[in-house]
Amino acid sequence: MKNLTVLNYSFENSQEKNMTFDHVFNRIVRFMKRNPNGNYRLMVGTDSQIHPRCTRYITGIVIKQEGKGAWACLRRNVVSRKMTNLHERISYETSLTEEVASLFTPERKDELINIVLPYIYKGSSFTIEGHIDIGSGERNKTRIYVREMVSRIESIGMDPKIKPDSFVASGYANRYTK
Template identity: 30%
Template structure:
């Protein structure tokens, strides 16, 4: 699985986790938050999904990584939003499996969903928020879901 750092480029899971550990180690007294969100963009032949992993040093900046997956074009909005949610949750599991939370157990985590009260996605809010909260995570929707609607979105273009 390849991750990308906006300045350093491609990196492995191990390199990403080491980079995050180093970032947290630079200011151990700061408060941190892990934020994960996925956005997608459908083109003629494919749908590109981008999942962003943000480590926010509350009030003092953040670092982030992202990964991309591509599928044949998905035209159904509900299916795409479900897939975005699934990819965000899979990312959490992948991080867990690779020891990410061994060093960051007390860091709160949010899943950012690319749904909001405006537009067609409003019909899906209850479903995807319910899914995320039922597996034990905090869910955020637009306008608070910046990991999906701003960071991941930037890399789907």
């Protein structure tokens, strides 16, 4: 049973622990309903860090109202080995992002869209983004995987973001992988 992935389906943030996804979704709905005529970005992204006996993965969910703040939470996952192969690690990060994104079923997405829908002609908006901790810069080792990972995020109906625009993965989640 060595090297098994331990999947954790509970979410947390600095105020709340052991949240179910239903609880997370209700928090997002409540956040958006406070000002339904806002510009919202729902973002999901994962980062990883290799430790001496494991590789720690953090997947962040952030709902941001442009110019008005955000609500965020994260999910922790640990693989009980050092994942030193870069492609394997980046691919698993993307898989965890896809997994959490899949919890936003078409019905749940519709519920979020319906919050802002009456205000679309007044300038409100809603986007769903998948943040990938990779970059296309010449010096970035992950650049050879950009097309593959971006295609995966696009295939699940999310707008892919890479560095420097993938701050949920490269900033928020990264902070908790240490």
